[in-house]
Amino acid sequence: MKCLLLLVLLPVTAVAADEGQFRLKEGAGRNLVESNCAVCHSLDYIQMNSPFLDKKGWEATLSKMVNAMGAPIPKDDVPLIVEYLNQQYGK
Amino acid sequence: MNRRNFLKGVSGGLVLGGASLALPRMPLAMPVSMGPSALPAGTLDASFLDALPGKKPLIKRTFRPPNYETPVAYFNDLYTPNDAFFVRYHIVNIPEVAAESWKLRIGGEALQKPMELSLDDLKRDFERVELPALCMCAGNRRGLFQPHVPGIEWGNGAMGNARWVGVRLRDVLNKAGVRKEALEVVFDGADSGIAAYKTPDFVKSLPMWKALDENTLIAFEMNGAPLPHWNGFPARLVVPGWAATYWVKQLMSIDVIAKPFEGFWMKPAYRIPIGKFPNVDRFITQETAVNTPITDTVVNSLITNIEEGQRFRPGQPVEVKGVAWDGGYGIRTVEVSVDEGQSWRPATLGQDVGRFSWRQWSYRFKPARRGKVTVMAKASNRIGQTQTAELILNPAGYHHNLIQKAAIQVG
Numbered sequence: 001m002k003c004l005l006l007l008v009l010l011p012v013t014a015v016a017a018d019e020g021q022f023r024l025k026e027g028a029g030r031n032l033v034e035s036n037c038a039v040c041h042s043l044d045y046i047q048m049n050s051p052f053l054d055k056k057g058w059e060a061t062l063s064k065m066v067n068a069m070g071a072p073i074p075k076d077d078v079p080l081i082v083e084y085l086n087q088q089y090g091k
Numbered sequence: 092m093n094r095r096n097f098l099k100g101v102s103g104g105l106v107l108g109g110a111s112l113a114l115p116r117m118p119l120a121m122p123v124s125m126g127p128s129a130l131p132a133g134t135l136d137a138s139f140l141d142a143l144p145g146k147k148p149l150i151k152r153t154f155r156p157p158n159y160e161t162p163v164a165y166f167n168d169l170y171t172p173n174d175a176f177f178v179r180y181h182i183v184n185i186p187e188v189a190a191e192s193w194k195l196r197i198g199g200e201a202l203q204k205p206m207e208l209s210l211d212d213l214k215r216d217f218e219r220v221e222l223p224a225l226c227m228c229a230g231n232r233r234g235l236f237q238p239h240v241p242g243i244e245w246g247n248g249a250m251g252n253a254r255w256v257g258v259r260l261r262d263v264l265n266k267a268g269v270r271k272e273a274l275e276v277v278f279d280g281a282d283s284g285i286a287a288y289k290t291p292d293f294v295k296s297l298p299m300w301k302a303l304d305e306n307t308l309i310a311f312e313m314n315g316a317p318l319p320h321w322n323g324f325p326a327r328l329v330v331p332g333w334a335a336t337y338w339v340k341q342l343m344s345i346d347v348i349a350k351p352f353e354g355f356w357m358k359p360a361y362r363i364p365i366g367k368f369p370n371v372d373r374f375i376t377q378e379t380a381v382n383t384p385i386t387d388t389v390v391n392s393l394i395t396n397i398e399e400g401q402r403f404r405p406g407q408p409v410e411v412k413g414v415a416w417d418g419g420y421g422i423r424t425v426e427v428s429v430d431e432g433q434s435w436r437p438a439t440l441g442q443d444v445g446r447f448s449w450r451q452w453s454y455r456f457k458p459a460r461r462g463k464v465t466v467m468a469k470a471s472n473r474i475g476q477t478q479t480a481e482l483i484l485n486p487a488g489y490h491h492n493l494i495q496k497a498a499i500q501v502g
Contacts, residue, residue, distance in 0.1 A: 019154035049131030070288035
């Protein structure tokens with residue numbers, strides 16, 4: 001039991017540090033997502049909300065972030081961000 | 092699946108199951124499940140135990156703003172320890188507030204005598220009230236909605252039961268003098284969004300009747316100690332029976348106003364469709380033709396001591412423990428079924444410490460056969476409401492109060 005406990009707990013403590021250790025999946029548009037979204041919230045919000053949103057769902061999320069929450073995302077970046085989110089974290 | 096997640100999977104299924112009976116009072120001496128397997132895969136993958144300053148390791152759902160869930164094993168106790176109490180924030184700037192310099196501003200156009208109160212003023216000038224009450228996020232169990240809806244994908248742990256000590260909001264408002272045109276009371280905490288982007292500040296309002304309810308408190312103690320920073324130090328609102336979205340933390344101002352408050356976190360956020368839920372409490376000045384702010388919590392229960400798939404030996408008695416709660420009418424019965432809902436037997440209820448607290452319950456049985464047995468739990472309250480057999484879908488994933496199920500393996 002004790003060995004098993006150690007085995008299971010070690011990796012947990014190893015990752016329990018800060019949000020900087022969380023990495024989004026590789027893919028076209030990742031830098032854009034990181035630079036736009038991480039201004040206001042940690043990027044684990046994206047993985048947490050996956051994989052159940054389709055393209056429309058991610059569009060609605062972007063729209064909420066820009067229109068309700070005030071995210072300063074350049075208009076031209078929005079479709080690229082949606083594309084990344086749908087490709088990497090879509091359903 | 093990477094190595095870490097594989098190990099988390101093991102911890103949820105096997106290790107906790109074996110250890111939980113042997114070590115009931117040491118919930119975190121053992122590995123902890125990241126939540127029910129029905130949570131979105133990405134949620135389980137991004138979650139792990141992490142400790143905020145001053146807190147025990149909790150289930151990290153998001154870092155910034157911090158959203159941390161209490162592991163269910165803590166709910167085997169009547170009161171949830173302060174350092175294990177869940178943390179929920181909407182916006183990123185969360186300042187440390189110093190008790191010595193803190194001043195609570197009371198104002199608004201529908202108040203006669205605006206005033207400022209220090210923590211000492213609150214403690215000295217008003218009657219001290221203690222109240223056990225469940226604080227539960229409106230979105231608790233959002234992650235269990237099928238189909239999934241976006242938001243913080245909580246499992247069962249965005250709640251906690253505590254003994255709150257503070258003063259009645261009513262006493263404070265009456266001292267300041269409420270004008271007859273008063274319609275709502277508005278509460279703002281110290282947290283703020285990023286000013287440059289105009290992120291909506293987290294501000295909430297209550298209808299006058301709820302603000303003046305004798306059980307609505309400005310609380311400065313929790314379980315016999317000052318509030319933890321992450322739970323609202325130095326003072327927060329306690330709105331018993333209502334969703335925790337109204338329990339504004341790090342309270343800075345209270346305004347009594349003569350028109351409905353308009354703010355993102357009242358409208359369109361935290362809304363439920365009109366007529367879908369059996370809620371009694373209404374917030375009429377905020378209602379629209381189609382929706383209403385969430386108000387009182389629906390009747391609900393949770394099995395707290397059994398992990399999904401936990402194994403029991405044939406002939407070994409199974410003790411099922413849990414908690415049940417509602418919006419403040421009080422729990423009348425908790426019934427348990429071990430035959431897929433064909434027959435229900437009453438559980439034994441624990442001590443009644445007040446109608447806004449959750450109620451502990453337990454049920455003991457000997458499984459009649461080997462194989463998979465589903466333990467089901469269903470709470471009913473004193474006004475005859477009971478848990479639902481079919482999930483009531485709503486856009487934001489509130490009021491998940493399905494009859495609870497836990498599958499165990501006998502033999």
